[in-house]
Amino acid sequence: MSQSPQHVHAATATPSGFFRRYVFSTDHKTIGLQYYFLALAAVTVGIVLSLLMRFHLAWPGAHLPFVSGGIMRPEQYLALMTMHGTIMVFFVLTTAPMGAFGNYFLPIQIGAPDMAFPRLNMLSFWFTLLAFACMLSAFAVPGGAPISGWTAYPPLSGMGSITGPGEGMGQTMWVVSIGIFCIASLFASINFITTTIEMRAPGMSLTRMPLTVWAWFVTAVMSLLSFGVLLAALVMLVLDRSAGTSFFTPAGLVVNGELQMGRSGGWPLLWEHLFWFFGHPEVYIAILPGMGVTSHVISNFSRKPVFGYRAMAATLCAIGFLGFLLWGHHMFVSGMNPYSSLAFSALTLSIGVPSAVKTFNWLGTMWGGRIHFDTPMLFSIGFVSFFVTGGLSGIFLAQPSLDNMLHSTYYVVAHFHLVMGVAAIFGIFSATYFWFPKMFGRMMNEPLGKMHFWLTFVGAYCIFMPMHFEGIYGGIRRYADLSGDTYLAALRPMHEFMTVAAFATAAAQLIFFYNFFRSLSRGTKAAENPWRATTLEWATASPPPVDNFGGTFPQVYRGPYEYSVPGAAEDFTPQHVRPEDVVMETGSHA
């Protein structure tokens, strides 16, 4: 695809002034870093919330910091849980892989000077930041943060404070925040899609795109099709809450002893369908970029082409497509037509196939390789391990008859934390260690990186593996206290173990923060291509100039993963090197 002239001359001059350059910047790289730091702030909040919850579950009578009254009340627990889930899913797992790395590297990897719509890009970041501020303010409003979980099922979330504390102003702030986030994501997805289709460098055919680009592209298409549906559902929910409509509320409800007059005709399952039509693709929005990064990194550090490149691109598309057809597996026991469960079950099990193929191909890429164990590779190996563990428990949950006993238990908590939480975070860490030299011109510290990997790898398994047993035993999630008179009290020792593991794992993240911020100024200077990689982001300075390639524009001659090509003198052949300039083993040129 050829570049149109207006694109070539866009944004080549460095903007002057601090605000234009670092705050209200239209440079995709600055915006990518803004998203990254937003995600770092959000993940810090999310981790603190989870530690408070974990401590309370293990030692319910303990006095806790940040908790008004000292000892946590049930509604405070549920508010922390709601905010933890919401912040992690939207402001970390959607923001970091897509907003941060997608923004920074998609244009560079396809050889473009910027995103197709730089101002829209800036707007989508500022909307995301506004949404985050709005979400945090829910803690401060009267009644506190909402208690209805990140899924916000009405009528609990749709009738105001009569259904519980936090369901007044706090829930409204939540709805408004997520609505703004949806708009930001729609802007971003349009930008990603247009950029990928329109702005690829000459020679960058679809089958020469790095798998990260494929992943971001499919993710953007999924965002475009799913966030719009969530936005519509949120508009209905906010109207139910404040304008007296009844999209999700039937007639004749008696809440807290009061008959609810003036509501009729609504259906709570409508929200569940709309929410999960968004919510399930969202799971893949969080994980697909991590799959792309893992393919990219494993190929580089194994010094081998990606095994089955076409299959890898095709499975990304297949997961993107199937991801829209299986939202009903969240609703097997919801009261929807039980026949439809069988269809949703078969479709859910089908998505296991492209997921398994990806795993085979990652192993195939390593097989026969010459593996280097730098920190990015360790996190990608960790990604594969967590993806396998978390993915296989999905085979249980995809069967409606087993969902009869596992739905809403800690088994589900284990499943989604391992696969969309930990695996996706390992993708983010891998990307961070891999691209840090490109983004900041310096290397991160290797021994600290390895220590961070080992503590997080072991710690995350210690936190989430026991939850499988707890769930099979019948341990219900979203319970503020397990020490009551039910059979759940027996689970306390396991919670103590998981809480200790959670604190240790969280402490290990301090190593990452230290390494990250120290390396910004004191890391050893990075060369242009420290990993001896093939793709276009390594064909420019570290960090890249404002127009990405310093006034020149790359021409692409080959696929993205030409490692250890027989006959070549080097074990990597970059995409932009002309065939006649490739040095062959004999010393002659091809």
Next chain:
Amino acid sequence: MRGSAATALLIFIALIFFVGITVYLFAIHYFAPPPPITSVGVRIDHQYDLTLYVTGIAFILAQLGLGWAVFHYRDRGKPARFTRGNTALEIAWTVITATVFLGLGGLAARSWAETRLTNAKPGAIRVEVTEEQFTYYFRYPGRDGKFGRLDPSLVSAPTGNPLGLDPNDPAGRDDIVASTLTVPVNHPVELTIRSQDVIHNFFVRELRLQQDAVPGMTVPLHFTPDRIGRYYIVCTQLCGMDHNQMHSFLDVVSEADYQKFLRRAEAQ
């Protein structure tokens, strides 16, 4: 640090250790649920075991395969083996996983059909389950076998009418409302599950069954318990502040005790 044998070995050992502990804990049935009290529950357990074996084998092969690849193919100074893939191999593993996964789904359909796609056996005891923040109510139709009419405007827990029974409907005069669920052993039971305010759930782990209670809907659920005992009913659907307090009991009793229960309830 590149290609360090120590790191490669450590990853391999860590994965072997991880697989070993996981397999051991599943093998000793660590924190297994109590045995099921229905025949369909037994079938669900069999399906669970089958899925555990299949995914267990996949888990062991994938994690150890990962560990082996990492260890064996560490940088030992030899160039990597150049290959772009193997179409035959890729087709083979795609077909195998599709067959195994969809096959499991097909086998699981039977127990789902038994719980959800069939009607309760004729003569089943009918009980209406009404859930509200944070209580369960169980209504039996009484001797006439008919449930009386409900009117939400009459709901008043303080005056003893938590479900809003219409006093003018003769069918409702002998209805029994209880706070726990009592049923006779080896007798089919058909529940009709509803909610008065937000979404709740009815879950008994010994039944291996759960069902949401959705406002505006009545959802049927049937089972035949085969063991006398007292079992927890818990709410699994987040329903507000005291969600974790919301539970009741399923009492499976002998036929004689069931008749005693009915007579005592009628007398009240």
